Amino acid sequence: MLLHRIVDTSAEIGATRSRTAKIAGIAALLAELGSGDIAPVVAWLAGEPRQGRTGIGWRTVQAAQAPPAAQAELTVATVDAALGEVAAAAGPGSAGHRRAVLTALFAAATEPEQRFLTRLLTGELRQGALEGVMTEAIAAAAGLPGEPVRRALMLSGSLPETARVALGDGADGLARIRLAVGRGVRPMLASPAETLTDAYAELGPGVSVEYKLDGARIQVHRDGAAVRVFTRTLRDITESVPELVELARTLPCRSVVLDGETLALTDSGRPRPFQETMSRFGAERARELVLHPYFFDCLHLDGADLLDEPLAERLAALDRVAAAHRIPSVQHPSPEVAEQQFAAALAAGHEGVMLKSLDAPYAAGRRGRAWQKVKPAHTLDLVVLGAEWGYGRRTGWLSNLHLGARDPDGGAPVMVGKTFKGLTDALLRWQTAEFPRYERARDQHAVYLRPELVVEIELDGAQVSTRYPGGVALRFARVLRYRPDKTYADVDTIDAVRALRPG
Numbered sequence: 001m002l003l004h005r006i007v008d009t010s011a012e013i014g015a016t017r018s019r020t021a022k023i024a025g026i027a028a029l030l031a032e033l034g035s036g037d038i039a040p041v042v043a044w045l046a047g048e049p050r051q052g053r054t055g056i057g058w059r060t061v062q063a064a065q066a067p068p069a070a071q072a073e074l075t076v077a078t079v080d081a082a083l084g085e086v087a088a089a090a091g092p093g094s095a096g097h098r099r100a101v102l103t104a105l106f107a108a109a110t111e112p113e114q115r116f117l118t119r120l121l122t123g124e125l126r127q128g129a130l131e132g133v134m135t136e137a138i139a140a141a142a143g144l145p146g147e148p149v150r151r152a153l154m155l156s157g158s159l160p161e162t163a164r165v166a167l168g169d170g171a172d173g174l175a176r177i178r179l180a181v182g183r184g185v186r187p188m189l190a191s192p193a194e195t196l197t198d199a200y201a202e203l204g205p206g207v208s209v210e211y212k213l214d215g216a217r218i219q220v221h222r223d224g225a226a227v228r229v230f231t232r233t234l235r236d237i238t239e240s241v242p243e244l245v246e247l248a249r250t251l252p253c254r255s256v257v258l259d260g261e262t263l264a265l266t267d268s269g270r271p272r273p274f275q276e277t278m279s280r281f282g283a284e285r286a287r288e289l290v291l292h293p294y295f296f297d298c299l300h301l302d303g304a305d306l307l308d309e310p311l312a313e314r315l316a317a318l319d320r321v322a323a324a325h326r327i328p329s330v331q332h333p334s335p336e337v338a339e340q341q342f343a344a345a346l347a348a349g350h351e352g353v354m355l356k357s358l359d360a361p362y363a364a365g366r367r368g369r370a371w372q373k374v375k376p377a378h379t380l381d382l383v384v385l386g387a388e389w390g391y392g393r394r395t396g397w398l399s400n401l402h403l404g405a406r407d408p409d410g411g412a413p414v415m416v417g418k419t420f421k422g423l424t425d426a427l428l429r430w431q432t433a434e435f436p437r438y439e440r441a442r443d444q445h446a447v448y449l450r451p452e453l454v455v456e457i458e459l460d461g462a463q464v465s466t467r468y469p470g471g472v473a474l475r476f477a478r479v480l481r482y483r484p485d486k487t488y489a490d491v492d493t494i495d496a497v498r499a500l501r502p503g
């Protein structure tokens, strides 16, 4: 298929706010694709080359710009091959080779195609929020219900692969995609509960009430001596966390997949700040902070997949294999015991508690009500849309943040407020140094960013607003911290912000 057909569809889905129209547009395109084109096209529409991030910066893309071609003759296969070559280039002379491949690619592209390729390569097209739409479009194009497609995506972690199998091998092919030890599974997520009483009333006494630790999510896979550790977004961090790898190797089993939280502790056993835990996930970091794992789920043990088993069974498996590393929890508590657990979690410096239905299966990638989180304050994960230059004591620093919520249907982020509260001098310095890397535009007052940086905001609630486009504004928002473990797809939706309005 010709590239221009993809460019047109991408523009169409970007221009409409209607979820149905987006799904129909993508499904029509998918149905027309030859089998070899499916994976690259699905990847591009979701905003990334099939080969993943190519490591190409804005400057390289600018340097490759060439006068546009008059005729749209580029095919999907040619573009995919060129991007593959760019991604694979390594060693001496690779920079020059990449530039040459890219320049030839741009020279063969028409102007709209050049714009599309630029946005694809610089990450500007990345629309994590499109994933739900894309899943439904794959199902529609394959003539299948949404559920098996969604499940295959959660287990494979790959939209292009899911599309290829759904369109090529149908329902049987999708059913063959199973949990694979060594390949990350999308983590199950929680819904916020207003209070402990509400969550307990909804779920009943058949729950596990667990500390909600303020660390970072980990998924540990072990098959014999081979261990892999993944983050919440399924980034492989095995190399950065040797102590977790070692610990996994000592567990009494042949193969296992564990879900949990990891955290560094102070000498007195209290949690260290989240940023310190996250810093250990970087490429090379000082190893003086030792990470401790706290497991709360077991998805596989010695050949048995447990995803569809109730939590009670999965916890029994967890106890067989890693009882010493379980997160503090109580099961079947009375309301009083649940309250005591909440108070104990806060007293120990943790964020709150999770209430989990002991009957529920592991809903990979889903934010359902079977897991509910209870924290003392409201928090939202929002995307930074820009920052204003500070004044007074903050002159010369990028300060007041513009905050956006996610459009659940893949549209542009919706601005819901601004804040500079909670920003320490260290954060101001970091923002000023870092934000230009995400710059989309700037004027006299502010630098505007691509929607990539996720920040966790504490707030008192939301109020009706005529100033902001979503009709809602944050009340007393303050910055808690940046969330480098999250992407735009994890940002709270505009509906979640609206739900915080009184009444």
Ligand SMILES: Nc1ncnc2c1ncn2[C@@H]1O[C@H](COP(=O)(O)OP(=O)(O)OP(=O)(O)O)[C@@H](O)[C@H]1O
Binding pocket: 187, 188, 189, 190, 191, 210, 211, 212, 213, 214, 215, 216, 217, 232, 261, 296, 327, 354, 373, 381
């Ligand atoms: N006992 C626990 N069970 C499950 N998750 C836990 C637990 N303790 C801490 N966590 C962390 O809390 C998160 C659960 O909340 P949620 O599913 O809403 O994810 P989140 O969007 O990352 O939330 P948050 O911003 O509150 O960490 C998990 O991703 C995990 O990192």
